[in-house]
Amino acid sequence: MSDHIxxxxxxxxxxxKSMLSEMGGKAEEQLALSIDALVRRDxxxxxxxxxxxxxxxxxxxxxxxxxxxxxxxxxxxxxxxxNVMVAVRIAADMERIGDLxxxxxxxxxxxxxxxxxxxxxxxxxxxxxxxxxxxxxLDAFAADDSKRAMDVWRHDxxxxxxxxxxxxxxxxxxxxxxxxxxxxxxxxxxAKNIERIGDHATNIAENIYYLVxxxxxxxxxxxxxxxxxxxxxxADKA
Amino acid sequence: xxxxxxxxxxxxPEPLAIKSHPHKIVAKNVDVYYGEKHAIHNLxxxxxxxxxxxLIGPSGCGKSTFLRSINRMNDTIPSCRITGTIxxxxxxxxxxxxxxxxxxxxxxxxxxxxxxxxxxxxxxxAYGPRIHGLAKDKTDLERIVTESxxxxxxxxxxxxxxxxxxxxxxxxxxxxxxxxxAIAVDPEVILMDEPCSxxxxxxxxxxxxxxxxIKEKYCIVIVTHSMQQAARVSDLTAFFHLGILVxxxxxxxxxxxxxxxxxxxxxxxxxx
Numbered sequence: 423m424s425d426h427i428x429x430x431x432x433x434x435x436x437x438x439k440s441m442l443s444e445m446g447g448k449a450e451e452q453l454a455l456s457i458d459a460l461v462r463r464d465x466x467x468x469x470x471x472x473x474x475x476x477x478x479x480x481x482x483x484x485x486x487x488x489x490x491x492x493x494x495x496x497x498x499x500x501x502x503x504x505n506v507m508v509a510v511r512i513a514a515d516m517e518r519i520g521d522l523x524x525x526x527x528x529x530x531x532x533x534x535x536x537x538x539x540x541x542x543x544x545x546x547x548x549x550x551x552x553x554x555x556x557x558x559x560l561d562a563f564a565a566d567d568s569k570r571a572m573d574v575w576r577h578d579x580x581x582x583x584x585x586x587x588x589x590x591x592x593x594x595x596x597x598x599x600x601x602x603x604x605x606x607x608x609x610x611x612x613a614k615n616i617e618r619i620g621d622h623a624t625n626i627a628e629n630i631y632y633l634v635x636x637x638x639x640x641x642x643x644x645x646x647x648x649x650x651x652x653x654x655x656x657a658d659k660a
Numbered sequence: 661x662x663x664x665x666x667x668x669x670x671x672x673p674e675p676l677a678i679k680s681h682p683h684k685i686v687a688k689n690v691d692v693y694y695g696e697k698h699a700i701h702n703l704x705x706x707x708x709x710x711x712x713x714x715l716i717g718p719s720g721c722g723k724s725t726f727l728r729s730i731n732r733m734n735d736t737i738p739s740c741r742i743t744g745t746i747x748x749x750x751x752x753x754x755x756x757x758x759x760x761x762x763x764x765x766x767x768x769x770x771x772x773x774x775x776x777x778x779x780x781x782x783x784x785x786a787y788g789p790r791i792h793g794l795a796k797d798k799t800d801l802e803r804i805v806t807e808s809x810x811x812x813x814x815x816x817x818x819x820x821x822x823x824x825x826x827x828x829x830x831x832x833x834x835x836x837x838x839x840x841x842a843i844a845v846d847p848e849v850i851l852m853d854e855p856c857s858x859x860x861x862x863x864x865x866x867x868x869x870x871x872x873x874i875k876e877k878y879c880i881v882i883v884t885h886s887m888q889q890a891a892r893v894s895d896l897t898a899f900f901h902l903g904i905l906v907x908x909x910x911x912x913x914x915x916x917x918x919x920x921x922x923x924x925x926x927x928x929x930x931x932x
Contacts, residue, residue: 426929497888499927500918636917 434492435502438509441488445481446560449516450553453619456523457549459530460612461542468530471523478520485513508633515622522615529608541609544588548616551581555623563630571630574623575643581620582646588613589649617647675910677896681708684849684879685730690744692725699725703905705898709879712871714890717900723883727851731767732760765792767849768842773858774834776826781818784826784837785809788845804844812840813870832863839870852882856889868893887927891915899923
């Protein structure tokens with residue numbers, strides 16, 4: 423889009439955008455480190471992730487303040503207005519991603535037994551998928567590209583599918599060996615957190631769609647997370 | 661809306677403000693020239709009744725020219741020539757049978773600078789009804805003046821000094837006096853040509869509140885340079901650029917999701 427007559431307005435909007443991309447980078451990093459800390463049960467790394475979440479909170483506040491200031495000073499219209507609104511919403515999503523990553527890191531402390539290799543691989547794979555989704559959606563935002571954002575939006579079901587299989591696997595471990603219940607429950611929450619992070623990435627994608635097209639996405643997202651309706655099979659076993 | 665007329669520009673779906681209100685003024689294929697200068701190109705638009713329509717666009721885009729065509733104020737400019745049709749309740753306003761004085765009583769106008777007559781506040785409002793013979797007697801005239809001042813939200817401020825000169829009021833009060841004067845002859849349409857550009861923000865807010873209060877009775881068309889004002893007061897917004905009506909849309913849509921790039925650039929402050 424061409425420049426504003428008032429150059430300072432362009433500067434305001436572009437600095438809002440760079441604040442968001444910086445926050446996005448930080449959120450990606452937090453996510454990667456938290457999964458690493460969990461599967462390796464590295465409590466030191468986990469602590470650094472927990473501590474660094476504060477940075478994301480501060481970034482969110484800074485973005486909100488900047489957005490309020492732009493609205494007050496420039497009274498943005500049309501796409502500029504959508505830009506500011508979307509910035510606030512994306513910052514909120516990334517702040518939530520940070521919280522979820524922090525929660526994953528916390529569980530590194532709680533898990534007392536070694537994680538079976540297969541499970542660790544599954545979790546790492548899920549982490550990579552959600553990291554990749556997050557990276558792609560942030561790239562789409564930087565490029566103002568609604569088509570790429572929609573690709574991300576459609577691919578969330580990969581994460582859901584993986585989450586389903588991890589869920590089932592965890593149930594199996596718990597049924598086979600009750601001593602695993604504590605660790606597996608924590609891993610289940612961690613997997614759920616990663617799945618939620620994927621959902622936040624799709625929220626961001628929906629916001630990019632709105633930013634570019636000027637209307638909300640009406641389509642329903644394909645969902646493959648079936649865990650809420652999966653029955654437990656204890657009764658059959660007995 | 662006439663589909664043909666939009667051939668050169670963007671064809672939007674019919675705005676809700678036009679669909680849901682009676683059509684008061686319908687312009688079709690209107691061209692306006694000042695001598696050699698082609699001021700408006702092939703303009704077609706429907707102005708809804710009992711609603712506020714805002715005309716926006718950079719200086720020289722033709723919005724005031726179009727506003728002045730609606731009550732034939734352009735007749736006073738010898739070099740001005742107009743083709744196409746503008747109908748008012750289905751009747752062509754450029755028809756030979758139309759009495760211009762009568763037309764302007766039905767289509768009132770409020771100007772950029774408040775221009776009260778150098779007479780008392782009472783006389784400013786009473787003048788129109790008197791020359792048009794709208795009042796039966798003195799009591800009736802007083803009733804009309806009181807009601808008009810009340811409807812223009814000025815009554816409380818001037819009721820004790822109706823005999824004072826209208827020019828002694830503040831700018832905002834003078835503008836509301838001019839609106840009261842326009843209302844006094846019981847018009848159907850009120851045209852406003854940048855009615856707030858000479859006023860401070862508080863006086864502006866009063867006028868906007870007034871526009872909001874009276875819009876259920878009248879068809880209001882306002883030309884404004886303030887996009888925020890257009891967004892605040894109007895139901896329908898029309899964007900003009902270089903003599904072309906670029907986009908007409910419901911105000912809520914036009915300011916959040918304009919369809920034409922020129923509209924987008926103008927309302928976001930990218931060209932002036």
